[in-house]
Amino acid sequence: GENVEQHPSTLSVQEGDSAVIKCTYSDSASNYFPWYKQELGKRPQLIIDIRSNVGEKKDQRIAVTLNKTAKHFSLHITETQPEDSAVYFCAATLKSGGSNYKLTFGKGTLLTVNP
Amino acid sequence: GAVVSQHPSRVICKSGTSVKIECRSLDFQATTMFWYRQFPKKSLMLMATSNEGSKATYEQGVEKDKFLINHASLTLSTLTVTSAHPEDSSFYICSATPSGQGYTGELFFGEGSRLTVL
Numbered sequence: 755g756e757n758v759e760q761h762p763s764t765l766s767v768q769e770g771d772s773a774v775i776k777c778t779y780s781d782s783a784s785n786y787f788p789w790y791k792q793e794l795g796k797r798p799q800l801i802i803d804i805r806s807n808v809g810e811k812k813d814q815r816i817a818v819t820l821n822k823t824a825k826h827f828s829l830h831i832t833e834t835q836p837e838d839s840a841v842y843f844c845a846a847t848l849k850s851g852g853s854n855y856k857l858t859f860g861k862g863t864l865l866t867v868n869p
Numbered sequence: 870g871a872v873v874s875q876h877p878s879r880v881i882c883k884s885g886t887s888v889k890i891e892c893r894s895l896d897f898q899a900t901t902m903f904w905y906r907q908f909p910k911k912s913l914m915l916m917a918t919s920n921e922g923s924k925a926t927y928e929q930g931v932e933k934d935k936f937l938i939n940h941a942s943l944t945l946s947t948l949t950v951t952s953a954h955p956e957d958s959s960f961y962i963c964s965a966t967p968s969g970q971g972y973t974g975e976l977f978f979g980e981g982s983r984l985t986v987l
Contacts (some may be wrong), residue, residue: 788975788976793958795981795982795983796981797962797978797979797980798913798962798978799978800975800976802976834889841910843912845912851962856903856915856918857903857916857976858915859912859913860912861911861912862910862912864910
């Protein structure tokens with residue numbers, strides 16, 4: 755099955771700096787890579803996702819890059835703000851139409867943005 | 870966006886009792902829902918895939934008789950933790966994705982249910 759490794763496990767940055775979280779996956783067939791943000795005691799929320807036919811995707815301060823050959827993808831947050839502090843999870847799966855797919859999650863990165 | 874609701878959000882029970890957690894898709898139908906377990910400061914571990922009208926598919930290492938899943942309708946899946954013990958204490962979260970045209974396949978999560986077994 756799929757295996758997703760995520761690094762670092764904790765990341766502390768100063769407000770305004772950039773943050774980068776990296777993930778690798780094992781199954782070359784995986785084609786969908788979402789990123790979730792989870793605040794303490796709350797549900798995960800999708801913040802951005804990328805499909806295997808795209809190398810990069812950006813949404814305001816958040817961007818994700820995908821290297822299919824190397825089987826790794828990264829989350830980039832620029833101009834970080836204290837409210838970006840949360841746990842971030844990467845995930846991977848094979849989506850083949852329909853809605854029946856299982857996500858394999860990375861272990862998460864606790865991001866702390868210091869004012 | 871689509872809404873998934875879980876109930877209860879918190880439950881405390883005595884060891885040996887059974888606890889039922891409900892997961893509802895409020896504004897869409899879901900033939901498939903997923904149940905996860907999350908330990909403090911840990912990732913989401915998929916427990917099982919709940920299939921409407923058929924048996925759930927459990928991940929390796931998850932006891933089927935311990936964690937009973939029922940998906941009786943297109944908007945409701947239930948997880949029953951039977952004969953709960955303190956080691957079953959955890960945060961349980963469900964997720965679902967709307968099917969049909971126009972949807973990207975994004976997974977929507979419930980609020981989660983924190984189970985504490987005394």
